[in-house]
Amino acid sequence: MKRIVILISGRGSNMEAIVHACRDQAWPAEVSAVVSNRPDAAGLTFAANHGIATAVVDHKAFGKGDAARAAFDQELARVIDSYAPDVVVLAGFMRILTPEFVQRYAGRLLNIHPSLLPSFPGLHTHERAIEAGCRVAGATVHLVTAELDHGPIVAQAVVPVLDGDNAQALAQRVLGLEHRMYPSAVRWMVCGELAISGNQVRHLGGEAQLFTL
Numbered sequence: 668m669k670r671i672v673i674l675i676s677g678r679g680s681n682m683e684a685i686v687h688a689c690r691d692q693a694w695p696a697e698v699s700a701v702v703s704n705r706p707d708a709a710g711l712t713f714a715a716n717h718g719i720a721t722a723v724v725d726h727k728a729f730g731k732g733d734a735a736r737a738a739f740d741q742e743l744a745r746v747i748d749s750y751a752p753d754v755v756v757l758a759g760f761m762r763i764l765t766p767e768f769v770q771r772y773a774g775r776l777l778n779i780h781p782s783l784l785p786s787f788p789g790l791h792t793h794e795r796a797i798e799a800g801c802r803v804a805g806a807t808v809h810l811v812t813a814e815l816d817h818g819p820i821v822a823q824a825v826v827p828v829l830d831g832d833n834a835q836a837l838a839q840r841v842l843g844l845e846h847r848m849y850p851s852a853v854r855w856m857v858c859g860e861l862a863i864s865g866n867q868v869r870h871l872g873g874e875a876q877l878f879t880l
């Protein structure tokens with residue numbers, strides 16, 4: 668039984684989708700814990716109500732600056748490792764992780780980013796896509812590397828940007844596909860079905876790595 672630890676910072680809707688898929692599709696895996704950097708993360712309540720261990724490592728307790736970020740990551744890794752994960756999943760997790768943390772979980776650390784990488788890394792992605800006049804937008808599941816939002820792409824979801832869209836409307840349209848795409852990508856990693864060669868990631872079973880409405 669493979670073990671998954673999911674990191675969240677807020678509502679955790681992607682975490683919920685993964686928990687439901689893992690249980691409903693009887694993956695050879697379990698979500699062993701949900702860990703947040705914010706004590707008020709709504710997703711912690713969902714996890715606890717579904718019998719999943721939860722933990723908080725409050726980044727604000729460590730202060731600001733490089734030393735604080737490193738100390739936070741060290742404590743975060745200690746807590747994560749107490750659940751002995753095979754795969755670590757970032758799901759709406761809003762902290763930039765240190766190279767040391769990323770190296771600890773290299774090759775088994777996933778993130779979902781709300782843009783079509785390499786376009787729009789960082790924050791406020793939907794606002795930026797609309798401002799740029801994009802006609803398509805979406806989300807990307809990628810392996811996490813030290814460089815922010817830059818790791819090998821596992822899957823992408825694409826939606827149209829409609830006339831009159833604001834960031835909230837676009838985010839909602841993308842989120843629906845995220846909830847289909849991320850569980851598939853996590854399952855592929857858990858089941859050892861990904862072939863990774865440099866920046867190229869291929870699903871060995873031939874499942875589509877592009878998700879559309």
Ligand SMILES: Nc1nc2c(c(=O)[nH]1)N[C@@H](CN(C=O)c1ccc(C(=O)N[C@@H](CCC(=O)O)C(=O)O)cc1)CN2
Pocket residue numbers: 757760761762763764765766769778779780781789790811812813814815816817818
């Ligand atoms: N080393 C890496 N760390 C993280 C990655 C990554 O690819 N490499 N992905 C991010 C997730 N993410 C976008 O998908 C992201 C998260 C957070 C930020 C950011 O600027 N965070 C600020 C705080 C912002 C806030 O609290 O609202 C910070 O950490 O100072 C950018 C992108 C997860 N980590």
Ligand SMILES: NCC(=O)N[C@@H]1O[C@H](COP(=O)([O-])[O-])[C@@H](O)[C@H]1O
Pocket residue numbers: 675676677678679680681682758759760761779780781789806842845
């Ligand atoms: N930089 C990471 C990031 O912005 N992630 C994004 O946070 C949203 C809320 O996720 P959630 O409902 O799963 O918490 C999702 O759209 C996800 O792509």
